[in-house]
Amino acid sequence: MIEVRIEREGRYRYRIPRHGAMRVDAIFYASPAIARDLEAEGGQALQQLVNVATLPGIAAPAVALPDIHWGYGFPIGGVAAFDPRKGGVVSPGGVGFDINCGVRLLCSDLTRDDLEPRKEALADALFRLVPAGVGSERRELRIGAADWPHLLTRGARWAVERGLGDPDDLEFIESTGALPGAEPDRVSARALERGGSQLGTLGSGNHFLEVQYVEHVYDPEAAEVFGLFPGQVTVLIHTGSRGLGHQVCQDSVDRMLAAARRHGIELPDRQLAAAPIESPEGQAYLGAMAAAANFAFANRQVITAYAREAFARVFGPGSSRLRVLYDLAHNNAKWEEHGGRRVLVHRKGATRAFGPGHPDVPAPYRAVGQPVLVPGDMGRYSYVLAGTAGAMAETFGSSCHGAGRRLSRSQAKKVARKNDAVAALKRQGILVRAATRATVDEEIPEAYKDVADVVEAVEGAGLGRRVARLRPLIVVKG
DNA sequence: ATGTTC
DSSP states (O other): OOOOEEESSSSSEEEEEOTOOOOSSSEEOOOOHHHHHHHTTHHHHHOOOOHHHTTTTTEEEEEEEEEEEOOOSSSSEEEEEEEEEGGGOOOOGGTTTSOEEEEEEEEEEEHHHHHGGGHHHHHHHHHSOOOTTOOOOOOOOOOEEETTHHHHTTTTTHHHTTTOOOOGGGGGGGGGOOTTTOGGGSOOOHHHHHHTTTOOOOSSSTTTEEEEEEESSOOOOHHHTTTTOOTTEEEEEEOOOHHHHHHHHHHHHHHHHHHHHHTTTOOGGGOOOETTTTTTHHHHHHHHHHHHHHHHHHHHHHHHHHHHHHHHHHHTTSOOOOEEEEESSSSEEEEETTTTTTEEEEESOOOOOTTOOTTSSOGGTTTTTTTEEEOTTSSOOOEEEEEHHHHHHHSSSSOSSSBBSSHHHHHHHHHHSSSOOHHHHTTOEEEESSSSSHHHHHHHGGGGHHHHHHHHHHHTTSSSSSEEEEOOOEEEOO
16 A cells, blocks of 8 residues: 555645655546545555656656556656756656557548448458557568668658658647657667568557547537537547567666666666666667657558548548548657746656647647547547646646556456457447457456546546547457 | 567
8 A cells, every 4th residue: 555645635636745755746636436446556556656756857746647557667647747957867667668659530521320331341441451460560661771760750741751641631640740859870770670560550459440430529619620520430540659669668778777877866666767868878768769759650640541541442532531630649758848947748648638729739729729539448438638728737738548457458358258359349339350359358348447537537627628529330459 | 568578
């Protein structure tokens, strides 16, 4: 059980006052039920949040969102900003292994009624055109030595320049589809080898491509600005930087531990290994991380092109253009200005959620706020929220990123074996196409918390505003 | 998350 004082500051907001080696307070957001679960889990995720608050140069407060759970060093569902002028650090554990993992939402011109008669055909076409599973490859796009520097610095734009997508897509991607500061030379040969044939693939685990429909609109005005209407068919893509990003993280871990020692950084947990932002080790990681991030942006762009191809084959060319509503990342470290300070914001399993009027929100959405895409599980629903002024004031412009697991993978498999998960979903009108049965079993709806509870806490705390709820029709998984 | 333990 966690040995710290927790102060409840509101229905959805809790504070862990600075104590011991903490340099700042920690804040977490939770519904009463989620707060009980966090305690019941022995406070492990909250202890990780406390550990983060001890790192040099952290800007107050260390933040956790309602989908917080235990992760590598830093909790998943956490936000930590560091001030370079106060010895602030960068930590690979604060970004996560799947660098720039994120979600992209596409909007069709079709309705659920248009889709229903061709649902099986569309599921088959998507599964054929979008490789999924551990080690999945798209060999026809194998990246050669001459392409790497361009791909890793230009991100989604690289794909668009090769005819994979529309130039108009880029405006609706966070950071317009490329993090600045990428240094391709910092990415190891091994990382390039792993990623070389994986561009345009989903991967495994909780990654997916879903076809959905707009089941409910909470805010008609915001929905109209985002281009959403009831019954509309949408496509949600959740994937990251595959083996390339994983290897970049792996490569950095040992080096960062040595760097922490060299710079005299005391670590309550080795997995918090960090180096000063301005140090050679910190700069090397940031250059490689941005390159991996750009691979992830390109990955979602290429998958978009193939999803469009699948729709064209099933519904006819030009029948539905699949506009990019938004593409966001939930695992990275970015330079941003908050409270008049330039800070390096680590988001690990947390979504950037800039509020109305922020210049980094695409102009057509700026009056409403940034779209915040929150995937749930494959049997229930996902949410579209809008960023708020509250998030800007309290969480460095951040919100939640998903439901969070409630069963371990092995527990989920046991539950799934009892009732045929694919058949159960089919009875609810949800078609599943998966590379392996095991992944589906690990990802059954029962394995996840109800994302509605997470979203309730986020909205109740003023960190996001519900715009629409999306219900799955087709799920493509590893 | 991950060529699911180089």
